[in-house]
Amino acid sequence: MQGGVPKLQEIAPRNPMPAQPAEVRNANFKEVALGYTEELARAEAERCIQCKKPPCRRGCPVEIDIPAFIKLITEGKFLQSILKIREKNNLPAVCGRVCPQESQCEKFCTIRKKYGAVAIGRLERFVADNETKAKEEGRIQAPAKPTTNGKKVAVVGAGPAGLTCAADLAKLGFAVTVFESLHDAGGVLRYGIPEFRLPKHILDVELDYIRALGVEIRCNMVIGRIKGLEEMLAGEFDAVFLGTGAGLPYFLGIPGENLNGVYSANEFLTRVNLMKAYQFPRYDTPVTVGNRVVVVGAGNVAMDSARVAKRLGAEVTIVYRRGHAEMPARLEEIEHAEEEGINFHLLTSPVEILGNNENWVDELKVVKMELGEPDESGRRRPIPVPGSEYTIEVDTIVIAVGQGPNPLLQQTTPQLKVNRRGNIVVKEDMVSTSIDGVFAGGDIVTGAATVILAMGAGKKAARAIAGYLGYPQDEPTEDSN
């Protein structure tokens, strides 16, 4: 069937990712995964059997021609390989690090079941990092600015969705301005994902590339306050993309959440990642953890919070109301957390936070849970076990139970249709909003999801915006998507 490929029995096992040892890395903020060497990358690339109808591409939200970039690695053409990726993906060094490949491209890999999937994400990271090195050594130049077509597009939010939309539009010749409310671009890549998973200098390199395409990024601009959507569309811009993200932290709604020492995961991670509180007092923003930290929740944000707290010197426990199999975080993140010495109190749900008379957290009262029938999410519903309450002594609690849509723009733009949860409502094409010329994508539409899904939405929106402004683009073919 797959003709002209290595015989299946010749396929070597998947090459593991070199990493800092767990007992070393849990005390520093340097990157955990060290990246493939050239030899490892070539060896891993050789494992790809170059399927004629590559199923991996179906799993890629940004439509990368995966076999083609891998083939170029086997030929040692690393700089051509990254260009092949860049045709579709504007943030390859980011995606190579934070995408859940196991549930996307690698999930569909032909050799996965028998030999383990080709490590597509690790290879993507390798060629992206190789390009950065080449740039730093002056061996390659920034990309040439595409010729402009005179149409202007505003992008609100410099996160994964917005940056992808902006870069794709710039490549098509649109003049794009990105408005970011924080003082630095990247969105969740900047404030949410910690240095040890995504070094910020890697993000800076990606941003340089996007700027080199002609995209202007304006920080410290809170759209909805400094400028309204209507004003933007009245002459200044021909279309607007909203990628404002899921920034609204959810709390548990249990007594004691306003005690000192209780952080939302957003606050905790923003202090550490954006404001570099882990370098206090060299940086002015403080963060305190004390000796014992409980993180409530078991998604990727919870794992990030737990691993940050560990690196700040605390004994860290994750409290999660369902079981191990139900934890929503990527398996790799859970494994990393376990290796780094994070404790897990599973099937345990917080009931009340108890504090001392100076309003500081003292104890977390929890109750044991058991799993009942599946709920509407398909996961078995946790039910409290009567009489099983106990308390955990704690100095800091980080609430990581999800985020809602950022409400600010919707508040100030009543004609923008939103659903019950506050997400922007889109039409059948998945990106057009109730206002003509205004498009949206990413977490602000879907609710909190992954970086790569937001990027996929940004890409789709770029295509829709180009069409709206009279430059229709071909939709990806069945084969490639």
Place this chain on the structure above:
Amino acid sequence: MYKITHVKRITDTIVAMDVEAPLVAKVAKAGQFIILRIDETGERIPLTISDYDREKGSIALIIQVVGKTTAKLYGLEAGDTLLDFVGPLGLPTHVAKWGTVVCIGGGVGTAPVYPQAREFKKAGNKVISIVGARNLESLIYEEQMAAVSDELIIATDDGSKGHHGFVTQVLQQLIDRGEQIDHVVAIGPLPMMRAVCQITREHQYKTSVSLNSIMVDGTGMCGCCRVKVDDEMRFACVDGPDFDGLTVDFDELMMRQRRFIPEEKMAFDLYQQSDCRGGCQNCKK
């Protein structure tokens, strides 16, 4: 970069400053705030807007030294720049014709009261202002407040000007003399706002306070600034900063404001020990 166009040191801990930020100045309204960051290693701090000049494109701020960042701001000169300056943030003050509005400012809180008093006056209200300060020297915005008030009463802690005592005593005097009060605005230290609300609650006067709680992003993302208002969790940055003072849990907020006291003290001490005001390595680990 945002240029500081004017600096006036009022006392040894209070400074008035204008910052060039034309886009912010164009749309800023009474009650809103900005967040600034001085430099790359700096923290983001919220400051309520004292005034805006749409023509000059500048925002006026009054800053009191309470820690490292405000001490650094105090030392800046006209011509210096701030790395980041974002705003206007928060909801503007709800201005309506209530009748008689009493505007109370305590300490540097008088600065953000000023644009509110002005807007209330413009809206046709009778404005009675009470401005409190520690002493004559630290009294700010007296002229501006006089210009927008039908009556201005000064109170100083040491009696060096006006009433010898607190703004709450003056408020009580207004009530005692039978003044018909329809709305009260109080901005100042938390204990002052709490004390004002204790009085106004008795008479069920609508009372608006402005809360400047600890913030990071200022756009509703971190929840750091959460306050209990009417028994519900609200974010000062996007739901405020103005709130109905009669329903604010001041006691909890006062304790929340103490979250980082040891760290703030440490940073301030290190800063004061270093002579170079930022350039030296003392504060760098």
